[in-house]
Amino acid sequence: MTMSEESKPSGPDLTEGVALTAFRDGKLLGHVGAEDVLLVQAGGEVFAIEPACSHYHGPLAEGLVVDDTIRCPWHHACFSLRSGEATRPPALSALAVWEVTRDQDRIIVQRKREAPKPTARSAPAPEKFVIVGGGAAGFAAAEMLRREGFAGAITMLSDDGAMPVDRPNLSKDYLAGNAPEDWLPLRGEDYYRDAGIDLRLNTNVSAIDAKTRSVTLGNGDRLPFDRLLLATGAEPVKLQIPGADQPHVHTLRSVADSRAIIKAAGSATRVLVIGASFIGLEVAASLRARKLEVHVVAPEERPMQRVLGPEMGDFVRALHEENGVNFHLGDTVERLDGTRATLKSGGVIEADLVVVGIGVKPRLALAEKAGLAADRGVSVSEYLETSIAGIFAAGDIARWPDPHSRQTIRVEHWVVAERQGQTAARNMLGRRERFDAVPFFWSQHYDVPINYVGHAESFDDIVIDGSIAGRDCLLKYRKAGRVLAVASIYRDLDSLKAELDMERRGL
Structure with missing residues (x-):
């Protein structure tokens, strides 16, 4: 395909009008000038919206229309057809919408609508909101507070050195070498400045005092809050075997971790991935894309069997084997002597790069020390409020009552964390909105x-x-x-x- 063909707009020129009979399944892809526009019939109305999801550019023409919204087929983001607003993560940015006029049964689109500005809230609201955590939930909450017009102070405390990033990319396209680093930040530095969000990186929180409504930072400073969101996330489970603390042994959670693995991969020839978790196998796939020899050691009989079942487990294994991954299942690594890994079975694997993917654990110490109720996670209500009023929790640490499975659950999914961050933000503003989203995640293998x-x-x-x-x-x-x-x-x-x-x- 040539560049000129690639950049040609799609379908009919909507400024000249198009008949309703040309729609297929209630949708039609056309253009206004050089811009592609998707027409969507919903109820008795026709809407015009940008056709690519603002997350990873999924094709909304293949998505699902629900009332006056459209959902992306790839990662289940959702947009308002009326305003273009991203109403569900993983998309956070709005899409453009156009004005639609009807001339009998012809639909004409000519003018783009101006994006609506958030209106500052006139209702009295607490002035100081503090968010502990710089991951999916923390960022989504801060962004939603401003989107909802909250004009008070937002301080976001992150112990990471990097601005909030698109973490799924760290084990997928970025690690594989298919995505540049500038794709990673969820927003650039200027966003925080313009939105008035005080993002403090490399900042530890040592304590929460629920009585004085303040958090104590690692340097001893105290920061008062009217509402607090705990979104401390999870950390990789560390391997407890001799030799696990060597410099060529890595875990993957942060941008720094992903960069370190990429750097090591530059001179490595053979990689040992310990654990056949989702992250372990995504790492295996990404490092195969970098042409490294990859061995996976895991105790289970099939990868991902516990979550996906035996048939899908066999498929995942076969898919990785087709792509050159060597599995050592039903086995564990007992010790690492330099580059030499000794397996329980007696086998030996020489590997100059080791990546450990044996799961993560929620970071609960801060919540437990503050006296918040916890049960293998921070216990929250359906409104994501903890056992102490005015303190909320979201993301990997939160255990919430799920109406779908009819159980109290905690999950470690990116999209769930973002959606919880948004719901928590609205509830910090006094909305009383139940968190009832159906959990969703995706995994990419080749x-x-x-x-x-x-x-x-x-x-x-x-x-x-x-x-x-x-x-x-x-x-x-x-x-x-x-x-x-x-x-x-x-x-x-x-x-x-x-x-x-x-x-x-x-x-």
Whole structure:
């Protein structure tokens, strides 16, 4: 394809009008000048919106229309067709919308609408909001507070050295060498300045005093708050074997971790990945893209079996083997002597780069020290408020009552953390909005994306529609006959519909 062909706008010229009969499944892709525009028929109205999701540019023409919104087929972001606002993560930026006029049964689009400005809240609101954590939940909360018109002080305390980033990229495209580093920040430095968000990096919080409503920083400074959001996230579980503290042994959580692995990969020849978790296997795929020899050691019989079941586990293993990954399953690493890894089975792997992916644990010390109720996570209400009024928790640390699985759950999903951050922000403003989103995550292995909606701690059976090996399937995980979760490969619309079914059924 030549550049001129690539940059040519799509479909008919909408300034000249188009007949409703030209729509397919209620949608039509056209253009206004050089800009592509998606027309969407919803109810008795026709809307015009930018056609690419503002997250990873997923094609909204293949998405699902729900009332006056449209959902992205790739990672389940959602946009208002009326305003273009990103109403659900992982998208955070609004899309452009155009004015639509009708001349009998012809639809004409000529003028782009001006983006609405957030209106400052006139209702009395607390003045000082503090957010502890610079990950998905913390950033989404700060951004939503400003979007909702909160004009008070927002201080965001992060012990990371990097601004909030798109963490899924750290084990996927960025690690594989397919995404430049400037794609990583969720927003540039000027955003925080312009939005009046006091982002403090490399800042530790040593204590929370619920009585005086203040947090103590690592340097001894005290910072008062009217509302507090705890979004401290999770940290990688450390390997407890001899030799695990050597410099060529890495975990992956932060930008610094990903950079260190990329640097080491530049001179390494053989990589040992310990753990066949989602992150472990994404690392394996990314380092294969860098042409390194990769060995994966894990105790389970099949990768990802506990979450995805045996059939999908076999498929994932075969997919990685097709791409040159060597598995050593049903085995563990007992010690690391320099570059020499000795396995429980007696086998030995020489590896000059080791990446440990054996899970993460929530960072609960601050919450527990402050006296917040905790049970394998910070216990929160349906409004994401902790046991102490005015203190909220979101993201990897929060254990909340999930109406869909009918259990109290804690999950470590990027999209869930962002959605919780937004709900917590609105509740910090006094909204009393229940958190009832269906959990969602995606995992990428080479050219195969796996989407997963819902949450099944365990399941009795799996109903498989389509072909897993053919990379065209939908799997339903059932307990006592009830569908708790759905995984899919290249069944994007079905995945969106499954999410919608769970939303409607669970409430």
